[in-house]
Amino acid sequence: xxxIRDLTKRYRGRAAxxxxxxxxxxxxxxxxxxxxxxxxxxxxxxxxxLADADGGSARLGxxxxxxxxxxLCHVGALLDGGGHPGRTARGHLRGMAAANGIGRQRVExxxxxxxxxxxxxxxxxxxxLGMRQRLGIAAALLGDPATLVFDEPVNGLDPDGVxxxxxxxRRLAGEGRTVLLSSHLMSEMExxxxxxxxxxxxxxxxxxxxxxLAARFSQGVSVRTPDPDGLSAVVAGAGGExxxxxxxxxxxxxxxxxxxxxAAAARGVILHEVATHRSTLEDAYLRLTxxxxxxxxxxx
Amino acid sequence: xxxxxxxVAGEWHKLAGLRSTWWALTAIVVVACGLAGxxxxxxxxxxxxxxxxxxxxxxxxxxxxxSNALLAVVAFAVLAMGGERSGRSLQTxxxxxxxRGVLYLAKLTVTMLLVLAVCAVTVPVSFLLSQRTLxxxxxxxxxxxxxxxxxxxxxxxxxxxxxxFGLTGMLRRSALVLALLMPLLFxxxxxLGNIPAIKDVVQWFxxxxxxxxxxxxxxxxxxxxxDYGAWTGLAVVAGWAALTCVGGWLVTRRSEG
Numbered sequence: 341x342x343x344i345r346d347l348t349k350r351y352r353g354r355a356a357x358x359x360x361x362x363x364x365x366x367x368x369x370x371x372x373x374x375x376x377x378x379x380x381x382x383x384x385x386x387x388x389x390l391a392d393a394d395g396g397s398a399r400l401g402x403x404x405x406x407x408x409x410x411x412l413c414h415v416g417a418l419l420d421g422g423g424h425p426g427r428t429a430r431g432h433l434r435g436m437a438a439a440n441g442i443g444r445q446r447v448e449x450x451x452x453x454x455x456x457x458x459x460x461x462x463x464x465x466x467x468x469l470g471m472r473q474r475l476g477i478a479a480a481l482l483g484d485p486a487t488l489v490f491d492e493p494v495n496g497l498d499p500d501g502v503x504x505x506x507x508x509x510r511r512l513a514g515e516g517r518t519v520l521l522s523s524h525l526m527s528e529m530e531x532x533x534x535x536x537x538x539x540x541x542x543x544x545x546x547x548x549x550x551x552x553l554a555a556r557f558s559q560g561v562s563v564r565t566p567d568p569d570g571l572s573a574v575v576a577g578a579g580g581e582x583x584x585x586x587x588x589x590x591x592x593x594x595x596x597x598x599x600x601x602x603a604a605a606a607r608g609v610i611l612h613e614v615a616t617h618r619s620t621l622e623d624a625y626l627r628l629t630x631x632x633x634x635x636x637x638x639x640x
Numbered sequence: 641x642x643x644x645x646x647x648v649a650g651e652w653h654k655l656a657g658l659r660s661t662w663w664a665l666t667a668i669v670v671v672a673c674g675l676a677g678x679x680x681x682x683x684x685x686x687x688x689x690x691x692x693x694x695x696x697x698x699x700x701x702x703x704x705x706x707s708n709a710l711l712a713v714v715a716f717a718v719l720a721m722g723g724e725r726s727g728r729s730l731q732t733x734x735x736x737x738x739x740r741g742v743l744y745l746a747k748l749t750v751t752m753l754l755v756l757a758v759c760a761v762t763v764p765v766s767f768l769l770s771q772r773t774l775x776x777x778x779x780x781x782x783x784x785x786x787x788x789x790x791x792x793x794x795x796x797x798x799x800x801x802x803x804x805f806g807l808t809g810m811l812r813r814s815a816l817v818l819a820l821l822m823p824l825l826f827x828x829x830x831x832l833g834n835i836p837a838i839k840d841v842v843q844w845f846x847x848x849x850x851x852x853x854x855x856x857x858x859x860x861x862x863x864x865x866x867d868y869g870a871w872t873g874l875a876v877v878a879g880w881a882a883l884t885c886v887g888g889w890l891v892t893r894r895s896e897g
Contacts, residue, residue: 389738390731391896406738409643417735424658424729431657432732439650439736439746441642479732 346396356382358542369513371533372522379542380522412440416480417489425465450478469496487518526625560593564613578603647737647746664716672709676766680773702770703854707829717801720751722814744892755801763794792853802881809888849876
């Protein structure tokens with residue numbers, strides 16, 4: 341169980357995370373999404389005790405990370421860039437294990453699990469990005485923790501590796517563990533996550549299930565018009581909602597194509613294109629964050 | 641306490657798992673023993689008259705070798721403390737041991753145990769080597785002050801390692817600490833503390849306090865004598881070590897990984 345409450349973290353006066361609150365429940369894979377620079381990594385760094393919060397709290401099962409005894413046995417984390425290049429894969433894991441009272445057999449077990457047993461004696465400096473990522477996953481699994489936090493885990497993995505990781509994450513959640521998976525790629529989340537926490541500019545944009553998000557955004561009408569303001573008024577009058585898509589088209593939800601075209605004709609709004617749109621979750625995510633950036637951009 | 645002992649085990653694995661650790665420790669042994677043997681041989685025929693021979697301090701070549709080995713000891717301590725920051729593995733260490741104070745103390749413990757283990761062997765061996773190559777001028781452990789010299793020098797090297805470790809914790813950049821300490825220690829070994837104009841100030845520098853126990857400067861010669869004796873000098877070094885050690889702890893406690 342992860343609880344983020346009113347979390348604020350500033351770097352040189354600029355808020356990287358700004359009053360963020362959300363929960364991550366056990367037994368699910370929760371996707372943590374946002375554009376680059378949205379504050380995902382900062383949130384995770386505060387959660388893992390690597391940085392101090394300027395306000396609010398980030399707790400794991402009611403405790404701050406720093407107060408956990410043998411933290412690796414409670415929380416496993418994969419963050420970017422760990423491991424001294426001069427150390428062997430096995431040596432790296434043994435150091436972490438020893439500091440948390442974890443036995444050597446466990447080190448061999450996780451090396452086996454991530455498929456690095458054959459290169460355990462090689463130095464990390466010579467590892468490919470994918471091998472390093474696997475080593476990071478091994479380190480996260482080391483203490484058999486109830487909570488797992490992965491920051492951009494698919495980076496550098498080949499397609500086989502991506503599928504392996506997806507199955508691993510699903511299995512870990514199936515065992516009743518809390519899994520938080522951060523990414524800027526919606527396509528990956530679609531296949532892996534049950535719930536989604538979306539942030540933009542350090543604020544919460546959406547806290548929803550993947551199914552809800554799909555239902556909310558998956559169908560609509562994509563419209564091109566020289567008179568967007570006129571169209572907005574027409575749609576608002578007919579009870580629909582508009583959003584500006586990433587490609588400049590206007591996306592209308594809550595109405596079908598025929599009723600959009602008829603309502604526009606009745607008010608003399610010219611339309612160049614009207615199309616029924618079955619969007620992917622990726623589109624839904626882009627619209628969600630595009631709106632949030634516009635909103636934040638106007639406010640700041 | 642259990643947290644601390646586990647952290648010590650972790651730090652031991654981390655330091656022992658790096659080749660650079662063993663290279664740095666080997667460098668201490670090679671510099672100390674090699675130079676001790678060499679300096680002994682160089683000074684063997686040095687005293688020309690009987691009076692010269694009486695005035696000659698047979699522990700001087702040993703001390704001179706150790707004051708050079710000091711550079712290797714300091715380099716090792718700096719790398720042990722600062723290597724993690726430059727090696728980008730600090731994050732991993734903080735995930736395993738999130739309490740900065742515990743991590744710092746564990747790292748200090750392991751580093752100093754290694755320094756102590758190496759110096760406790762290297763210093764007596766250097767003494768024996770230089771005394772042997774001194775030939776007729778050489779003395780044994782039964783000579784007055786010999787045991788004090790060996791024990792005090794070991795302690796001095798250890799205290800300087802603590803000083804360098806703490807300073808690295810304070811300044812957080814190994815390269816900066818090495819750039820500060822290496823020239824200073826090198827100049828010291830060349831007699832920086834004997835320049836009359838600056839002696840009053842320089843004698844209180846962190847490394848100067850060990851020069852009497854090292855027999856690098858004589859205690860009773862007015863040209864070299866300091867305002868303190870051999871053991872008080874070591875206390876000055878200990879003071880500096882305590883200062884940076886606490887300073888390093890204070891800085892590290894607030895650091896973000």
